[in-house]
Amino acid sequence: MKKSSETAAADRRLSTVARHLITTTTNNEEEENGSFMISSSPTAAAGQSVFSNIVGAPEDPILGVTVAYNKDPSPVKLNLGVGAYRTEEGKPLVLNVVRKAENLLVNDRTRVKEYLPIVGLADFNKLSAKLILGEDSHAIRGNLVTTVQCLSGTGSLRVGAEFLARHYYQHTIYIPNPTWGNHTKIFNLAGLTVKTYRYYDPATRGLNFQGLQEDLGSAPSGAIVLLHACAHNPTGVDPTLEQWEQIRRLIRSKSLLPFFDSAYQGFASGSLDKDAQSVRMFVGDGGECFIAQSYAKNLGLYGERVGALSIVCRAADVASRVESQLKLVIRPMYSNPPIHGASIVATILKDRNLYHEWTLELKAMADRIITMRKQLFDALSARGTPGDWSHILKQIGMFTFTGLNTKQVAFMTKEYHIYMTSDGRISMAGLSSRTVPHLADAMHAAVTTVV
Ligand SMILES: Cc1ncc(COP(=O)(O)O)c(C=O)c1O
CATH class of the missing domain: 3.90.1150.10 (Aspartate Aminotransferase, domain 1)
Structure with missing residues (x-):
């Protein structure tokens, strides 16, 4: 009998997790690679905690x-x-603009604390898609994009990864070497297989563009590719626009699936539009693409956990069905996202003056x-x-x-x-x-x- 995509994804996840469980090393590099340690079965000595055999885990490297x-x-x-x-x-x-938006929200007596829908605050989702894709994006005009509010950048990456593990035929994701330490863990634990592509050249302290092209050029057709939209973490090395164009052509020619991590829009150059150029280049060609956005850094909303996952599809009906499946991913994880941070963002993004004030503070x-x-x-x-x-x-x-x-x-x-x-x-x-x-x-x- 054919397994449902959900059961198949769960099986895959189990085998991935099992693979990690075999690793009981305390080696820091293994930790970086997304492995974690297990403890042997508890001894049932009377009066002893059933968790007494738990091995203390190392702190997160960051x-x-x-x-x-x-x-x-x-x-x-x-x-x-x-x-x-x-x-x-x-x-x-x-940010001052955040304080202002919060004052507006607090003084608005019509606001209630009801649950948001599973996909989050509608205004926030629409405005977030516009912020990253641009006002005049064909994907927005054609309803080709579905956006869901998630728990900051990390949550957006994780929801995207869970969706891919369930609904996409390729389960290999290529991430740059090096990359933000959490990427490997997020994708591994969602059931994807993580491989790396060359990115940084220690000799030049710049981009290893040739290595990147070779590695993506030999990736299997359909593989997912994680790209940092701007301000690559940890290296601070970004491709030039010409290099981005070559990467785009390579990715499209091999039918690879780009997954952008946009954690620093506006933080790289001081301009929100300039820092979104790489993403807009890919979306502009009509192909499909994932984008995880975070408002932690650019609006200073770190602990509010505000972010969005956008999936750009080739057809509006596909985008709508994708959204229906995203809801099934989100509901058993956390039901629906928190309201406060997303309301701050929506208040700023929909008010011309507040938005302008934000751009000045961001630039500063x-x-x-x-x-x-x-x-x-x-x-x-x-x-x-x-x-x-x-x-x-x-x-x-x-x-x-x-x-x-x-x-x-x-x-x-x-x-x-x-x-x-x-x-x-x-x-x-x-x-x-x-x-x-x-x-x-x-x-x-x-x-x-x-x-
Ligand atoms: C590259 C990258 N992606 C995603 C994130 C996620 O951040 P958050 O979950 O706080 O939005 C970070 C945070 O440091 C990051 O550097």
């Missing part, structure tokens, strides 16, 4: 940096691990990050730190992929109380004019004393 930072009593400690914006004073920022954040790049570069030049640091200026978005190795990172944490991920990635958004000299001193010492 969020664990903040845990370690919080424990450090040093007054000069600096957290450059997590990708969250900080002001010049090192404080988290709530992006510009401050660019200033930090320049200051760090100048500080290293002033110290005569050995090496070419021009990539600090060239890389795009929130992060600099410094090229510092694990030992150098450990040295900087131990001696200078500077916290960052072990791959040498630093969040430029966590720096300020006051802290740049401390970071430059630490980098100089690391490079000159640790190999």
Whole structure:
């Protein structure tokens, strides 16, 4: 008997999860690859917890940096691990425009706290699709796109992955090497098989364009390809528009399925439209495409968990059936998404003045990050730190992929109380004019004393 797509997906997931369960190593690299540890069966000794054999899991490689930072009593400690914006004073920022939208919402006595529909807030979904695809997108005009509100970027990726595992014939997804640490886990645990394509070239600290083309060129027809829409995390290296066009042609010629992760729209260049160009190029050719959007960084709504998954189809009736199946994915996971954050976003996106104010605040954040790049570069030049640091200026978005190795990172944490991920990635958004000299001193010492 033929299995239903849901049963087949569940089977696949079980086998994928089982494969991970076999891995009981504490090796950090395995953890990065989406594996987790299992504990042996509980002994049934009287009075003992049935969970007494549970193995303590390591901290998340990114969020664990903040845990370690919080424990450090040093007054000069600096957290450059997590990708969250900080002001010049090192404080988290709530955008003015968000405060204004929240005031409007709080003072609106007609608002109630009823459940949203499974797919979320309708206005939010429409406006989010417009934001990423553009006002005049043919996909929106032709009802070719279905958008569902999800739990920020992570939730949007996961819902998209679950949908693909159930309804798409190819279960291999290619993700860039390196990529955001959570990608592998999200796709693996949804039941997809994760492979990597070459992306970063440590020798040039730039894009390995040839490697990328070779790897995608030899991917099986129909394979899913994860692309960072802009401000690639962790490398800060993006393809040029010409390179994007070549990637688009390659992907379409091999009938690969693009899945965009757009976590930094507006954060890379300061312009929402410019940062959406890669996505619009793909949607403009009439082909199909997935897009996961996050409002964590660009609206500073991190903890509100606001995001959207859009699936662009070739026909309106397909888009509508896709949406009906997305509901079946979402309902047993969390029923329906939260209302507050999406209402903030919708309030801003539908009001011309608020939207304009947002673009100014966003540009100010992006510009401050660019200033930090320049200051760090100048500080290293002033110290005569050995090496070419021009990539600090060239890389795009929130992060600099410094090229510092694990030992150098450990040295900087131990001696200078500077916290960052072990791959040498630093969040430029966590720096300020006051802290740049401390970071430059630490980098100089690391490079000159640790190999
Ligand atoms: C590349 C990338 N994708 C997705 C996300 C998801 O973020 P969130 O779930 O907070 O929206 C992040 C966050 O750091 C990211 O860097």
